[in-house]
Amino acid sequence: LTMCEKDIDKIDAKDIPFRFTNFVEVLIALEHSSHRKELSIVNTENEPATECAKQDLTLHTPILYRYRLSEGATKIVKTTPGRAIFNELLPEEYKQYDKAFKKKEIKNLVYEIFKKFGIDRTADLLDDIKDLGFHYATVSGLTISVKDVLFSDQRKEIIEKSEKRINEVEEYYRYGFLTPLERYREIIKIWDESTSDVLKATVKNMADHPYNPLQMMVSSGASGNVSQLKQLAGMRGLMAGPAGNIIEFPICANFREGLSVMEFFISTHGGRKAAVDTLLRTSNAGYLTPKLVDVAQSVVVTEYDCGTRKGFDATTLRDEEVEIEGLEKNIFGRVIAEPIYEPELGTPLPCPFIPGKVYERDTMLTGDDAKYLAKYEKCVPVKKEYEFNLTKNIWKDRLTYSYIELKEPVMASTGMLLFQAETPVNSHLLQECKNNGIQRIAVIEYPIVGNYSKQKAFSKDGKRTIAVEDEKIDPETARLLVAEGVTELRVRPTIIIRNVFTCESEDGVCAKCYGMDLSNHQIVNIGEAVGIVAAQSIGEPGTQLTMRTLHTGGIASTADITQGLPRAEELFEARIKLKKTPAVFSTVRGFVKDIKQEENGKTKVYVEDYEECIHEYEIPSTLKAKVNKAIPVREFSTACEEIQENEKGNCSVNPFLNEPNERLQGSAFPLEEGKTTYDSYSDRFRGLLNRIHTIIDRIIADTTRNENDEWGAKSATPEPAGNVIGSICERERSSAPEAKFKAAAKLFPGTPISTGAVRPRELMQELDVDTTFKYLLREIKRVYSEQGVDIHNKHFEIIIRQMLGKVEVVEAGDTDYLVGDLVSFQQVKKTNEAILKSNEKVNENRKRVLDKTVQKRILISREGEIKELAPEGSVVTEELLKELVKEGIKVVEIAEGDETKEYQINTKEPVKYRRKLLRITKASLEQIGWLNAASFQQTTQVLTENALKGSVDELKGLKENVIIGQLVPAGTGMDLYSSIDYDETYDNEQNSAPEP
Ligand SMILES: [Zn+2]
Structure with missing residues (x-):
């Protein structure tokens, strides 16, 4: 229209x-x-x-x-x-x-x-x-017919050209310049390129016919896409073989033309795989939704603000160099837990869209805010040195956001050492200095500490990466940067977003930690069943993804759902046995010092941490090291200069170049002007290039320098020595080949060192919950974003929160828990807080119980014998109290008038626990609501277990209430809303409901 x-x-x-x-x-x-x-x-x-x-x-x-x-x-x-x-x-x-x-x-x-x-x-x-x-x-009246499928004239040409290139590669292979793998890769690359070239030509050709129905459909986005056009009018391209590998023989035809018998046969493998996948995987994907719903159904927004100050530092989700999700999407629709400070000034950052608005705590970030903040960066000096004048009060506001430490030790006037150098300056330290009559202290401020690096920083010798992109700079890193001579760094401010995972609401989550309701772009309403929203948001595309293989007809591409969905399941189910071999990951922050290949095929990676301790990691022979140590980069800066052939020598010198832009002996490897040979070759050709360089090295070794210190000269013929097979003209090599390095990788706890997949459970054991959480989030997110499915992180976070929400009791302390009990994290935290709080009252209680009568006799058992410490009705004297305290009696019952009161006279032990990672099926069975668990799976087991325990279901989830026919505690069914509405019938219903 x-x-x-x-x-x-x-x-x-x-x-x-x-x-x-x-x-x-x-x-x-x-x-x-x-x-x-x-x-x-x-x-x-x-x-x-x-x-x-x-x-x-x-x-x-x-x-x-x-x-x-x-x-x-x-x-x-x-x-x-x-x-x-x-x-x-x-x-x-x-x-x-x-x-x-x-x-x-x-x-x-x-x-x-x-x-x-x-x-x-x-x-x-x-x-x-x-x-x-x-x-x-x-x-x-739009129609479509066979004749509407238009070919491009260039199609044939492109295919012929590719065939020529393939022949060249084959020739190189025969000459031994390429290994079989390099040859295979190069062929695949050539066909991939020509497939996309054909597609480009086809699209361009179609665009010349704006009233072509096919063109109208595809270009408007109404139906079909470019990849379908590729199948219809371009060339189908490379296909996957029965074993999942790519067959190097492509299908040059398209559906309009029709396929030859050979081409048809090749495409059957992919076609069959797609059909079978669709049949089998749909059910798998479909089952994911109910599992997710079951685990998250009880998560409802229960209050407006839980009051937490916790949150996660928002970062770009990335795996090594590959960005999985940008910062912008991650912070969109979140509430910030702390103000966002301008990196250098330390004042809250002003919002550019609304005058007067600054990014303070509890600001919800809209789409525009997210865009602005994700792009915001500033070049900040790494270090500032100055003196604090303690008589003036100007320092106070700088302390809140900037990291400042002492430059020199501070001595009191008596000569006593008060504080050592490098002690962080805080208000306590300043007060102490003031009390000691010190007026000025020399300090170092690191304005970059607490911000995120936007660029990489390398050490002086280029051997180490000191700061990577999107790394939070801490004092140690800042000091290291200073030591390596980095003076400035581009940074962005830290953005701490409130997060479902750190929410401290007892049941469900709070509105502020959840943030924006994505359906109306307002802060979420109380009563929203966000758990179900999350489960359905994640489950729905799961079914869609399986279908997608059908559309592409099994052509070989990197995006293949059979990789995706099982991987997602693997993560949600926290499988112990993974499809891939478990990877080795770093447990410390540091730099790769060395990588050594052992004789038995194993590789050892040595990592040096900040304290210069060396950690050794052993990689089994089935895996490869993924990180690199400092590798010298050899530069052949003028390698594209003229190198003449001698004709009488070996033909292996042939692939040298004559002029910039000229192809390597008329071959398939064009060289760009101004670039070294190293740059112009694809990584895949490094192997070939290395071999060429070896030959060059040999020639250099065999030739001598002339008086001008050149490798031969155009005028002078180089002196042939030994087996010279070529003469080199004006060829320079960078003076010190060791000068430049590909810097050794920087590692963080949890960074995989080898190939393979990291096991979340191992992360949990070796490292902490936060790393596991971030790993799970990143990996699940990756599965979906690789398929082009864009789901907001908060949905995944809800599910992962449920997976990580349980703890295993290790020592029960003075509680009723049993060792090995699975208890909710929030519950244990609450219990421990209560214990610590009552512990504070112990001294006060000890005074109170003095001179009062004991209501119940106090017994202790010692070596099997029961001993009476105080009979019933005895008065608590100081001596008795001392004995009671010594014997570890924790609570005494004291008569106060007619009542009996309990006093705690000894500190109680809090529960010791270990965070657990539960798979979603297990997590839903372990929920407090046993009615829900019984309705899901293993009904008899759940029912008997809970009957034996005498469990009480507090009917807090949605499903439990559906089962017994009550209003669901979400939306307007929440208590909060029913208490506002005084409708008569409504009230009756509420009253008749059984009290939990
Ligand atoms: Zn909260």
Whole structure:
């Protein structure tokens, strides 16, 4: 509807015969034109009416259109009748007459209108667009036939060219310059390139036919996509073989042309795999949803603010160099737990969109905020040195955000050492100095501490990476940076986002930790069943992903769901046995010192940490090291200079180059000007290149330098010595090849050192919960984003919170728990807090119980014998109290008037526990609500277990309440809402409900 038959920008306004002043005119003119009546079209610009009538006016004809702005003014635009009709639907400020609205544009438009006008106006707009769409889709009478599939002329040419390149590669292989693997990879690469080249040519060709139905469908985004076009009109490309490998023989034909027998046979493997996958995996993917729902169904927003100050530092999710999800998406719709400070000044960062607004605690980040903050960066000096004048109070505000430490030890006037150098300066230290009459102290401030690095920093000798991108700089790293001579660093401020995982709500989560409700872009309402939302958000694309292999017809591509879904399950189920071999990961922060290959095939990686301790990691022979040590990079800066052949020597010198841009002996490896040979070759060709360099090295070793210190010269023939097989002219090598290094990798706890998959359980054992949480989040997220499915992190976080929400009691302390009990983390935390709180009262209680009577006799057992410490009714004297305390009696019952009161007179031991990682099935069975657990799986077992325990179900989850037929405690069914509403019948219902 909104397309235009010509490039409207290029048409001069004078050449447009159709001019209209209002919308009705356009409609009338269209109507007349479609009936081909030779009626004069209403024209207000004094143009002869017959002029226009000669031409047909269609929806796509360029017209000049004068429309009324809201202030009463008018504006003339170049547009088409179709665009005029479409823009009629839109609010005034969103009218865009010069634009074709394709799928993406409509999506953005709807989103903009949703942000501005809210849900009602958006619904109206969508209804209108739908009506318009259906109407004009019907009217258009779009058809598709075999003839609509258009080929590009260049197709044949590209394929022929690729075949030539393949022959070259084969030749190199025969000469022994390539290993079989390199040859295979290069062939795959060539065909991949030519497939995409053919596709590009096809797309370009199609674009020349704007009224081609196929082109209209694909380019507007209405149906089909470019990869389907590739199958239909381009070339199908490489296929996966029965073993999952890529067959190096491509399908050059497409579906329009038809496949040869050989091509058909090759494509059957992928086709069959896709069909079988779809059949088998749909059920698997489908089962994921109920499992997720079961584990998360009880997570409901229960309160507005749990009051926590905790949160996670928002980071870009990345695996080594690959970015899985940007910072922007991660912080979108979150509430910040701490103000965002400007990296150098330390004042809260002002918001650029709303004057006066700063990013303070509890600000919810909108899409614009997220975009701004993710891009924000500043170059900040690493170190500042100055003196604090303690008599003035200017230091106080700097302390809150910046890391400052003492430069020199501080001595009291008596000569006693008060504080050592490198002690962090805090208000306590300053007060102490002040008390000792010290007026000035020399300090070092590291403004970068606490911020995130936006760039990499290397050590002086280039051997180490000191800071990686998106690393939080701590004092140690800052000191290291200073030591290595880094003076400035680009950083971004730390953004601490509140997070479902760190929420301290007892049941469910709080609104602030959850943040934005993604359905209306407001902070989430109390009562929202966010757990179910999360489970369904994650489960739904799971089924979709399985289907996707069907569409692509099993062509070989990196994105293959059979890799994705089992991996997601593996993570959610926290499998002990993984499909991949378990990887070795680092447990410390440090640098790779050395990698040694042992004789038995094992590799040893030595990691040096900040304290210069060496940690050794052994990688089994089945795995490879993934990290690198400092590798000298050899540079052949002028390698593309002329190197003449001697003709009489060995032919292995042949692949040398003559001039920049000339191909390597007319081969498939073009060399770019200004680049070293190293740069211009793909990584895959490093092997070949290395061999060439070895030959060069040999030649260099065999030749001598002339008096000008050159490797031979154009004028002078080099002295042949030994087996010289070529002469080299003006060839320089960078003076010290060892000068440059590919810096050794920096490792963090949890960074995989080898290939294979890290086991979350091992992470949990060796490291901590936070690392495990981040690992799970990153990995699950990766599975989905690799498939192009974009799910907000908070949904995953809810599920992972449920998986990590249980602890195993290790020592029960003075509680009723048993060793080995699985208890909720929040519950244990609460119990321990209560114990610590009551422990504080012990001394006070000891005083209180003095001179009072014991209500119940106090017995202790010693070596099997029971001894009475105090009989019933005895008075607590100081001596008795001392004995009681000594014997470790914790609670005494004291009569106070008619009542009996318990006093704690000894400190109690808190529970000791270990955080557990539970798979989702186990986690849902271990929930407090046993009714829910019984309804899910292993019904008999759950029921008997809970019957024996005498468990009580507090009916806090949704499912439990559904089972017994109560209102679900979510949405308006929550207590919070029912207490506001005093409806009579409602109240009765509430009262009749069994008290938990
Ligand atoms: Zn919270």
